[in-house]
Amino acid sequence: MQKIKLAILGYGNVGRGVEYAIHQKDDMELEAIFTHRKPDQITTVTDGVKVYSIKDAEKFLDSIDVMLLCGGSASDLPEQGPHFAAMFNCVDSFDTHAKIPEYFAAIDENAKKSKKTSVISAGWDPGLFSLLRVLGKAYIPKGDEYTFWGKGVSQGHSEAINRIDGVKFAIQYSIPIENAVNEVRKGNNPTLTARQKQIRECFVVAEPQVDLKTIEHSIKTMPHYFSDYNTIVHFITEEEFVASHSKMPHGGLVFRTGTSGRENMHKQRMEFLLQLECNPEFTANIMVAYARAAYRLFKMNDFGAKTVLDIPVGLIVPESMEELRKTVL
Amino acid sequence: MQKIKLAILGYGNVGRGVEYAIHQKDDMELEAIFTHRKPDQITTVTDGVKVYSIKDAEKFLDSIDVMLLCGGSASDLPEQGPHFAAMFNCVDSFDTHAKIPEYFAAIDENAKKSKKTSVISAGWDPGLFSLLRVLGKAYIPKGDEYTFWGKGVSQGHSEAINRIDGVKFAIQYSIPIENAVNEVRKGNNPTLTARQKQIRECFVVAEPQVDLKTIEHSIKTMPHYFSDYNTIVHFITEEEFVASHSKMPHGGLVFRTGTSGRENMHKQRMEFLLQLECNPEFTANIMVAYARAAYRLFKMNDFGAKTVLDIPVGLIVPESMEELRKTVL
Numbered sequence: 001m002q003k004i005k006l007a008i009l010g011y012g013n014v015g016r017g018v019e020y021a022i023h024q025k026d027d028m029e030l031e032a033i034f035t036h037r038k039p040d041q042i043t044t045v046t047d048g049v050k051v052y053s054i055k056d057a058e059k060f061l062d063s064i065d066v067m068l069l070c071g072g073s074a075s076d077l078p079e080q081g082p083h084f085a086a087m088f089n090c091v092d093s094f095d096t097h098a099k100i101p102e103y104f105a106a107i108d109e110n111a112k113k114s115k116k117t118s119v120i121s122a123g124w125d126p127g128l129f130s131l132l133r134v135l136g137k138a139y140i141p142k143g144d145e146y147t148f149w150g151k152g153v154s155q156g157h158s159e160a161i162n163r164i165d166g167v168k169f170a171i172q173y174s175i176p177i178e179n180a181v182n183e184v185r186k187g188n189n190p191t192l193t194a195r196q197k198q199i200r201e202c203f204v205v206a207e208p209q210v211d212l213k214t215i216e217h218s219i220k221t222m223p224h225y226f227s228d229y230n231t232i233v234h235f236i237t238e239e240e241f242v243a244s245h246s247k248m249p250h251g252g253l254v255f256r257t258g259t260s261g262r263e264n265m266h267k268q269r270m271e272f273l274l275q276l277e278c279n280p281e282f283t284a285n286i287m288v289a290y291a292r293a294a295y296r297l298f299k300m301n302d303f304g305a306k307t308v309l310d311i312p313v314g315l316i317v318p319e320s321m322e323e324l325r326k327t328v329l
Numbered sequence: 330m331q332k333i334k335l336a337i338l339g340y341g342n343v344g345r346g347v348e349y350a351i352h353q354k355d356d357m358e359l360e361a362i363f364t365h366r367k368p369d370q371i372t373t374v375t376d377g378v379k380v381y382s383i384k385d386a387e388k389f390l391d392s393i394d395v396m397l398l399c400g401g402s403a404s405d406l407p408e409q410g411p412h413f414a415a416m417f418n419c420v421d422s423f424d425t426h427a428k429i430p431e432y433f434a435a436i437d438e439n440a441k442k443s444k445k446t447s448v449i450s451a452g453w454d455p456g457l458f459s460l461l462r463v464l465g466k467a468y469i470p471k472g473d474e475y476t477f478w479g480k481g482v483s484q485g486h487s488e489a490i491n492r493i494d495g496v497k498f499a500i501q502y503s504i505p506i507e508n509a510v511n512e513v514r515k516g517n518n519p520t521l522t523a524r525q526k527q528i529r530e531c532f533v534v535a536e537p538q539v540d541l542k543t544i545e546h547s548i549k550t551m552p553h554y555f556s557d558y559n560t561i562v563h564f565i566t567e568e569e570f571v572a573s574h575s576k577m578p579h580g581g582l583v584f585r586t587g588t589s590g591r592e593n594m595h596k597q598r599m600e601f602l603l604q605l606e607c608n609p610e611f612t613a614n615i616m617v618a619y620a621r622a623a624y625r626l627f628k629m630n631d632f633g634a635k636t637v638l639d640i641p642v643g644l645i646v647p648e649s650m651e652e653l654r655k656t657v658l
Contacts, residue, residue, distance in 0.1 A: 017590065020590050021470075021589070024471060025470070126658040128464065128468065130653075130657050134645070134653065137646050138614070138618035139614050141350075260346070260610040260611065261346065261610045266605075266606040266610055268607070270601070270602075271601070272599070272602075273599075274600075275597075275600075276598075277596045278590055278595035278597070281589040282469075282589065285468050285469065285470065285589060289468060308642070309642055309654075311641055312641055313638055313642065316463070317466050321639060324463065325636060325638075328459050329636060
């Protein structure tokens with residue numbers, strides 16, 4: 001079997017996760033890692049992988065089937081996505097929900113021009129959770145949908161705290177409120193505000209001799225991030241931070257609850273739970289699965305930008321549709 | 330907006346569920362119901378629906394966009410599926426897992442010949458649970474998959490008991506064994522036999538003056554259906570049967586649990602739970618969602634047999650992909 005040749009562009013937590021993920025697959029191999037940093041300063045997590053500067057990526061047009069863009073959504077992808085979609089089949093996990101239409105359009109234009117296929121926003125939210133929301137809308141059309149995030153580390157919220165003066169390290173956990181989850185689970189279809197759904201718990205290492213009350217106030221009143229939530233702030237030592245808060249767990253719940261039939265008398269419920277000890281490694285596995293799909297679509301001359309909603313689910317695993325009909329259906 | 334014109338062929342529990350489901354939709358309308366029985370003996374659950382004999386279905390080639398085949402998998406669909414796939418775009422919920430490849434091939438040949446599109450096995454298992462199994466394999470490739478059915482009524486098992494001499498009425502509930510579910514949920518990836526996963530609980534109304542011990546023995550030793558399980562048999566009165574066992578609840582759990590990363594040190598888990606007060610009405614909503622997809626694929630000249638694994642999930646809801654990118658992703 002001809003293996004699919006992949007490359008990683010941007011070597012952070014997700015990039016390393018992708019490297020582990022490819023290492024476990026029989027139908028693909030890792031051709032190269034491209035980094036912003038000096039290539040000789042990078043230690044890869046598996047053996048024998050070549051590391052190059054991002055500037056050299058264009059020299060590999062003929063040897064890479066799919067490029068996995070593992071940079072961040074805030075500053076890397078808005079520029080890298082459209083740029084590399086014009087050269088390679090690409091996959092990313094772009095997650096700035098509000099900017100997806102605009103990002104999709106930019107990628108679609110460039111990919112179609114050069115007859116390449118790019119899958120955008122292939123993570124778990126957006127991504128897997130989006131799929132589940134659509135399945136819920138379709139199968140329980142008279143109903144309500146609820147997404148709870150956590151318990152887990154929100155990267156964006158942690159970084160927002162880190163930007164406050166006097167903060168040395170910070171991490172933020174999103175925690176679903178149990179009462180709210182239970183009301184949804186019972187099929188009561190409650191109306192819930194952000195504050196009623198999630199708690200935000202923060203662990204902060206402060207610089208010496210700063211006013212902790214000021215930091216706490218800055219966090220709790222930060223618009224968009226914290227002001228709409230009940231936020232708990234703990235100040236801890238650097239030792240405790242390193243010992244207890246260096247993992248990246250996450251997860252969440254997607255519910256669809258509603259009714260069907262005569263006078264809507266029958267309650268119906270779909271509930272999906274995700275529990276991850278390592279969030280970036282799960283995102284990495286999703287990206288690798290959609291790299292497989294991107295390559296298959298490219299081979300079928302189906303070019304342009306795609307999301308997880310455009311792609312038949314059977315294309316993301318190594319098996320053929322024929323095998324899947326025998327073994328999974 | 331031009332509404333999609335649907336018809337129901339086979340008017341049992343699922344057929345009635347489909348009728349309710351179409352009634353709730355803005356983008357589709359019910360053109361006709363076709364039945365094996367005498368049309369004037371049928372009372373429809375919504376008003377103003379025309380009922381015809383199945384023999385007359387061929388007269389409606391020009392006025393029906395998608396035919397929903399609501400017959401059973403044992404005797405109706407193996408014959409009706411290929412027959413009507415040659416005339417109409419069709420959707421069914423064929424659920425004899427082992428015969429899906431052969432059924433698919435028969436439908437595919439006829440549908441392609443006449444340039445129609447048929448979606449087969451669009452129910453919850455096979456169907457929704459199949460999709461979840463593929464997502465699990467893709468996103469947690471190093472892992473195990475577990476499906477538990479219930480608590481709910483298994484139609485096939487209930488019918489198997491009904492065929493025993495001396496049984497007047499019978500219903501069988503499949504019940505997941507809590508210990509097994511908990512072991513899976515903890516991420517212990519146990520090896521489980523059928524007996525360790527499910528209990529089968531049966532409620533039987535016997536004919537007068539038959540030997541209950543004989544019936545109980547016939548049930549518990551029935552190969553495939555009961556002999557591999559711990560089976561509990563209760564004999565009850567007809568009054569109790571009617572009062573307490575006339576609903577059709579069902580549901581189930583699909584788990585994927587495994588590990589990722591360096592030395593597979595991180596546990597990852599996906600868990601999906603379905604809880605239905607009315608099983609056939611849920612299946613009906615799935616079929617209607619895939620009728621929408623079948624019609625869209627037909628309009629794109631994508632003919633032949635399809636399963637839920639071949640179809641982009643975004644096609645099953647009324648919204649366009651553009652709207653979904655804005656609102657769901």
